Amino acid sequence: MHDSGHGFNWLSLIPGLDHFPNHVVMAVIVGMVLLVTTAIARVQLLRVMESQGGGIVPESKLTFRNFFEIVAESLYKLTESVIGHHDTPIYFPVIGTLFIFIFTSNLLGLIPGLLPPTDNLNTTLALGVFVFVYYNLAGFKSHGISYLKHFLGPILWLAPLLLIIEIASHVFRPISLALRLRGNIMGDHVVLTIFNGLVPYVLPMVFYGMGLFVAFVQSFVFCLMTMVYISLSTAHDH
16 A cells, blocks of 8 residues: 555555555545435435425434535535625535535544545645636636636736736646645644654544644635635636
């Protein structure tokens, strides 16, 4: 199993997996976990919809359905405030998927013996490149070929200079997304591993709490920047 520089890895005990990079295996595991939990949430939703109340009255206890509803509603409102009411239904599914995937990936780093896929630059750079391609496609879809004017600026004689600056700025965006996410998750995982080895009782609980906070914040920041990039590319005031 590759990418085991942070210590013991449970996946290294499974025969055959040593031929695959750790971040690829963990990304597949994250996908499987999300498929299972989504299926459970969907079954619970259908069951509630068929009940007497029709799902109007919230359940008294936390369920997969409630959890996804809380996350989706909060993230949807934030997306509305950044992108706007009209475009949010179009772009929210991608933003919501990114948040759930990144947050779940980050959480795996809190389990001793597992490395989160976001600990690897290949994963975070792939996410950053996806966002880069997606918001530019959204720009072309919203403005057509005139989207290219966004790179030239309003003053014709400054267009060559602004073109270079805009291209450099846009190219740096996926790199900054990737480095920020990977650096914070890797640093948090290393700190947690060190303190687990030095003081295995009580004290690591503090760092688990910090790790949970970092996992959420980094997922939030990544998706917030994605919203901003989409908003800038689809705005009609260029």
